[in-house]
Amino acid sequence: MGRMDDRSVIVTGAGRGIGRAIAERLAAEGAAVAVTDVDEDTATGTAAEIGGKAVGIHADVTDPGSVRAMVQRAREEFGRIDGLVNNAGWDKIGPFVDSDPADWDRIIRINLYGVLHTSQAVVPVMIAQGGGTVVNIASDAARVGSSGEAVYSAAKGGVISFTKTLAREVARHGINANCVCPGPTDTPLFSSLFEGNDRLRDALVKAIPFRRLARPDDLAATVAFFASPDATYLTGQTVSVSGGLSMV
Template sequence: MTQPRTCLVTGASRGIGAAVAARLSADGHRVALLGRDVVSLDSVRARLPGEGMAVTADVTDPAQVAAAVDLVERDWGPVEVLVSNAGAGVGAPLVETSDEDWARMLELNLTAPFRLVRRVLPGMVEAGWGRIVVVASVVAKHGEAQVAAYTAAKHGVLGLVRAAAAEVARTGVTVNAVCPGYVDTPMTDTTVEAIAARTGRSPDEARALLARRQPIGRLIDPAEVAEAVAFCLVNGAVTGQGINVDGGTVQS
């Protein structure tokens, strides 16, 4: 059995974050769940097989994030594993993307992970062991129409991962990204609704359209993303990588 670690998972109230929390808990780690919805966080925590903690914070609020990490450290000690998963997208043609949407996408999907990594990295380096995994996206690897701001932010966060990994490569700390395709989550449900509204397709037709975009012909299961995150914890030779979990969409 692997040594139990103190883990912090953001965006843990549903979807990929909840699946990651469940997997890490099943592997024997204690997991702090961070999100904005305390009711949903408590529901996820109640289903964990091991020790869990629910911490409410908006990752785009630096003071809330600092207080949340302080709380975890006070009760459990330094964060040894960070899974920066919280994120969201916005769909619009580039020429219709507002400054506000652009700024929001960068703040949530790039700046918030940066602040989290910056906060927990010193403790990991001091301990000589740590794992950071950022949940990016397949669009960190290629451009996609109608999501320019989201794509730019995810490209940026992959650059952050690579730079951080290079800085700490000799310290025992690894930094990786997991890059999912379309996953069967509430976030994809929102995308399905937007496609249906824009094209006149039914929700089932819109969902099937997204499934067909991936060579395997289906949506990714959140547990499959969680499996990739778990791999990053146990393999210390893998760092600075963007691990695709996209059904073969991007071959690299």
């Protein structure tokens, strides 16, 4: 028996990287997982590989209509929604003074508005059920800053603040909301951001006390804890998974 047996969870941006690892971990612990991604083929392919009760669903978190359709599909598949993991994210590295406002808009729409859209669609379902859990993936960039990620840091800072306020508003309904902040993590997105700059990547790794990047599984383990019954009395909390790079 797993601690997530009989629970159903939506994970956004779950086709690859950290989101995929989260979906795999939750499924391994017994959860029925809605693997959602803007890339429908990736979502359905990942769900098929996970097997069991996993189902792949297209969802563009920047589009409220797409999010509502995804949530309706998840409810039809599982009957209820016990957990929401807001993982979908995107960034573009570069000095703020040289950045393009069009990129600001995309970063904020995916990283901040995406969390707002999914939460507004799912939390009423949880209220009607009498309970649930929300886990938002922010970033240590929001807690301590990160050169080249000014707008991303701002958006993720908004996610942390939103999580705390949501936690206060929904606690009386038996719903908790917490935030997980990854440090530098070995994902395709990270690799693309540092492509051609091995010196910067190596310097970053040396700054981490454990001398390695986080693995997606490291994040998945913490998210699975927050999404499980073991974390029922925890709410409004923010935890860094950074190998000690940041200690706040």
